[in-house]
Amino acid sequence: MTRFLLERPRTLVSLSFFAERYESAKSSISEDLTILKRTFQERGTGLLETLPGAAGGARFIPYILKEDASEYIDYLCKEVSDSHRVMPGGYVYLSDLLGKPEVLRQIGRLIATQYMNQTIDMVLTVSVKGIPIAQAVAEQLNVPFVIARQDGAITDGATVSVNYVSGSSTAIEKMQISKRALPAGSRVLIVDDFVKGGGTISGLASLVRELDCEVAGITVFGEGRFNGERQSENFTSLLHVETLQSESEPIRATPGNYMHRVFGNER
Amino acid sequence: MTRFLLERPRTLVSLSFFAERYESAKSSISEDLTILKRTFQERGTGLLETLPGAAGGARFIPYILKEDASEYIDYLCKEVSDSHRVMPGGYVYLSDLLGKPEVLRQIGRLIATQYMNQTIDMVLTVSVKGIPIAQAVAEQLNVPFVIARQDGAITDGATVSVNYVSGSSTAIEKMQISKRALPAGSRVLIVDDFVKGGGTISGLASLVRELDCEVAGITVFGEGRFNGERQSENFTSLLHVETLQSESEPIRATPGNYMHRVFGNER
Incomplete structure (x- = not known):
């Protein structure tokens, strides 16, 4: 049972x-x-x-209890704050962490807890690195997940696409989704691995609206530092990650706004 | 407990x-x-x-019992044999099916059963559509999964790459994987969503060997018809899918070689 x-x-x-x-x-x-x-x-x-x-x-x-959530986010901060993860350009290598079933299960529980009292019909992400998080959250919420793509996948049939400004590179990019993927009227939860400028999640939110659906919320694993104004929607982050602040401390991960948003002010 | x-x-x-x-x-x-x-x-x-x-x-x-496995594969065949799934070029739309947590869990159980008595250290796939299957199998085997990419992900650090012939298009493509993703000596299970010519899974097997690892097995969700000689390795398929055989039956999915390979001759 x-x-x-x-x-x-x-x-x-x-x-x-x-x-x-x-x-x-x-x-x-x-x-x-x-x-x-x-x-x-x-x-x-x-x-x-x-x-x-x-x-x-x-x-x-x-759901996850407040103390367990706080403890797990601290654990993730410790794991991410490893100088070996810093890649050229200030990127952070997270593929090992986001390829472990146990870590993904806990991330799924954390994010599902945030939306436990809401109706969520679908989880949406963009390929490639957001997929494991979307799948983990979808499992906990027991709803399907959908993948938007930056390249054109010829096996997706008719698509809807939007252009968006990639915040970190200021280049204009395009992403698309199969028209049949999101039924009109769905309440959609957007997740992704990492936000810098916020262009990608803005693009995902536009796709949701293009298909006459509603954005139920946006939660990301990591939020990076961004010099300039974020173009993005309101979102929740599990971690806040700063890279290359100094030689001695090349990377520093601290809790994002998740605890505050989900469990209120005091930790 | x-x-x-x-x-x-x-x-x-x-x-x-x-x-x-x-x-x-x-x-x-x-x-x-x-x-x-x-x-x-x-x-x-x-x-x-x-x-x-x-x-x-x-x-x-x-694990999954023989009768349950056979029944679930029959269910998948019925789901896939839906004429609305046929896309231009004989491709099959599977994203909805492979975005449902319950379906992925069962596919994960099926594939994990095949390897239940073997040591598997990692599951490997190539982005994009193989990822949900890799994650589902990794969960049941409780091992990490790793994603090879066709595009160059700049956040992956040093990579190893191989060229391979995409069987369905006969074009030469390139895929790569982060060098730190697979420790030497690992026993690697390769999974993917669909095999036509087999070039992609051959490429994945080459990557495994390039990194001094061992291919423990290869299992795919669907195997398509291919005119010509498959260049690929030996693999297991849950389903066999033929498209556009006739106007009246544009798609037909039948059980692949999984039952035979995992449970022996008789069904």
Whole structure:
């Protein structure tokens, strides 16, 4: 039952279904759900919403507790603040970190917690490095994710495209998405790995609006320093990363605005 | 305990750890593990290896049963055999299917089952469409995944690159990977979304060898029809997909060689 609920976040599973599956009385299933609810709460796994009555059931909503969130963000800061990650041009090598299932699962939980009380129909990102984050968040929210592309993928059929100014290079670029990817009226969560000037996430937000959808929120893994005015929308960042401030401290990652936005002022 | 083990496939968790975490005697933890083992087996969730003794513990190895695998592949065939998926040039639109967490989880289980008794250190794919599959498999195997790129990602530092012949277009292309992504001696599982001529997976295999690693296996979601000789390595496919055979049946997906390779001859 634990496994079944964990694998289907935000889905209501009826008492009758469990009763049939485990050949048990609804009353004992109901008792077991109460124990599970308490355990999930004690362990900070998430919320098990139980709906009473004959048509009732249970729905698992994953979240992360404030202390665990703060601790995990501190861990990420420590991991990112490694001088070996600094690449030419002040870029940061994150591919190893964002290729670890356990790290992605925790990032997914962090971001899903922010939107746990909202309706999200889709997660949207742009290829390549945003994809693992989008997939991790989509898993926790149990909704599909969609990938916009900077190159033209000929297998996507009819597309919608927007031009955007890449903030870090001030060049004009183009990104596109398959027309059939986002049904009109969807509430879309935008995620990406890293924001500098903010042009990319602005472009993603334009794509969402072009397809008559709504931007439900924007959250990124890392936010870099940017000299100049950000063109971008309002967004949440897990980390704030500054590179090449000095020879002795080539990279410094600190918590982004996530804790403040999700859990309020005090840490 | 269920959650803890499910989230850490192929990791040995000691009895002492559980005893401390749940403030219980090792003997009762041990009894609970026995129940869990039986439940996992009955439900086809996977294998719970239990190691006896003071230094013992439990390790969860996800797998899918033969009947469930066959049924899921049939379901995928039905989903893919939808005439709306045919794109110009005989390409197949799969982005919606490969953007659904539940579908990816099952594909991950299928592929992980094939390699459950082998050491796999890394999963490798090439951007863009192979990424969700790589991430899904990496999650079930609990190992990192690595992304090779066709464009040059300037944030990857020093790279190794190979040229390969794209089978479907016969053009020479180049792909590259960060040198630090694959430690020498790693056993690497290659996955991708679709194989036509096989040039891409041959290129990935070359990258693996260039970095003094070993190809542990190659599995793809779909295998297309190819007129001519495949240049590729030996690989496993979940589905076999033919497009534009006739006006009335523009696309037909049938099971690939997965069932035969993983579960033996008879279906």
